[in-house]
Amino acid sequence: MKSIYLDNAATSFPKPPAVAEKMVEYITHIGSNVNRGSYESAYEAEETVFETRTLLKELFNGPDEKNVIFTSGITLSLNMVLKGLLKKGDHAIVCPLPHNAVMRPLRQLEKDGVEVSMAELSDSADEGEPKEVVGSSENGVFFKPSSLEKLIRNNTKAIVMTHGSNVSGKVFPITEVGELCRKHGLFFIVDSAQTAGVCEIDMKRDHIDALCFTGHKGLMGPQGIGGFILSDPIVSEISPLISGGTGSISHLEDVPDFLPDRFEPGTPNLPGIFGLWAGLTFIKETGIAVIREKEERLARLFTSQLETVGGLKVIGHEENYPYTGVVSVVIKDHDPAEVSAKLESEYCIKTRVGLHCSPSAHKALGTYPLGTVRFSFGFFNTEEDVICAAEALKEILQD
Numbered sequence: 001m002k003s004i005y006l007d008n009a010a011t012s013f014p015k016p017p018a019v020a021e022k023m024v025e026y027i028t029h030i031g032s033n034v035n036r037g038s039y040e041s042a043y044e045a046e047e048t049v050f051e052t053r054t055l056l057k058e059l060f061n062g063p064d065e066k067n068v069i070f071t072s073g074i075t076l077s078l079n080m081v082l083k084g085l086l087k088k089g090d091h092a093i094v095c096p097l098p099h100n101a102v103m104r105p106l107r108q109l110e111k112d113g114v115e116v117s118m119a120e121l122s123d124s125a126d127e128g129e130p131k132e133v134v135g136s137s138e139n140g141v142f143f144k145p146s147s148l149e150k151l152i153r154n155n156t157k158a159i160v161m162t163h164g165s166n167v168s169g170k171v172f173p174i175t176e177v178g179e180l181c182r183k184h185g186l187f188f189i190v191d192s193a194q195t196a197g198v199c200e201i202d203m204k205r206d207h208i209d210a211l212c213f214t215g216h217k218g219l220m221g222p223q224g225i226g227g228f229i230l231s232d233p234i235v236s237e238i239s240p241l242i243s244g245g246t247g248s249i250s251h252l253e254d255v256p257d258f259l260p261d262r263f264e265p266g267t268p269n270l271p272g273i274f275g276l277w278a279g280l281t282f283i284k285e286t287g288i289a290v291i292r293e294k295e296e297r298l299a300r301l302f303t304s305q306l307e308t309v310g311g312l313k314v315i316g317h318e319e320n321y322p323y324t325g326v327v328s329v330v331i332k333d334h335d336p337a338e339v340s341a342k343l344e345s346e347y348c349i350k351t352r353v354g355l356h357c358s359p360s361a362h363k364a365l366g367t368y369p370l371g372t373v374r375f376s377f378g379f380f381n382t383e384e385d386v387i388c389a390a391e392a393l394k395e396i397l398q399d
């Protein structure tokens, strides 16, 4: 039986073949560190690192290559940005359906005197807004960016937003929230884990001050590489969380005050950066609109297959809203863990079950504590994969 991978929200698979090839090229033929040696292979590595910064700067319309900081992934990026920026007495507002990569650093910061407010949600749309929920007549999550305004206080420093939910796939209105941040002079921090490489993100248009990204999902790179891109005004506001050797100004023991060195101590993940280079090049050649159209089309095909099936509920998919390839499902009288296990053991379909590291998202969506079965379609899935998954679910329901 063909194995069908539908867990692209956890990590995308397969990768474009060039990703592995580029990593092998580095390990086999280059192998040198960057910013340390003055020999040819070190310059070669530095060139690809710089090109990767350029690809990221261009993809997200960031200010400059030097503002692109590499980390091991978005979890470290969010920790570095949130813990470096927010100090005792500061206030931050969190937009809907956050991941624990945002909430756990913030809960730690609360213990140090940082104040945190959660954006309000309503379970019904206002007049004129889409109301329909596929497979259900309730349980949508509606969020109006303007509702954030009443949460703003004198000490509010930042708004933190998850651009796309890793639970429901909903894409939230980044441009409107960015505009609100600009209007009120707040820093705008974005978790793009589910949308980078899939949705258009423009740091300048969307007034983003810290765009945190991970390399191994929509950017199609390997695990262990990610980063953040900073706007110029936020740079001096963030204290470096980690420090160490950078290969620059080595006569000093102070942390460099220039980018990217200020936030990039230690030897970087060079095989990871080379792989990410290939993922980003694939995205550039394919076109983000093509990727977006395909993933959303697969997700909508899946929900349309389930629409008429009683006992199945697609979570948080209101019509007319933008979505990524993520679809979460609950099945009446079935434990999601059992459904996911059956999908794997009987149909070779790989999904993810549970709370997806987002307990507050599941609370908002009414699926806490059991969670959902999450199907996440990626660029390399086919319509046939979607139909197989829908048919498998229908059969399980009849058991």
Ligand code: PMP
Binding pocket: 009, 010, 073, 074, 075, 076, 099, 101, 162, 164, 165, 166, 191, 193, 194, 214, 357
């Ligand atoms: N934020 C969101 C919305 C996510 O979906 C994830 C991964 N599930 C993360 C943050 C954390 O990503 P990583 O494990 O790559 O650090």
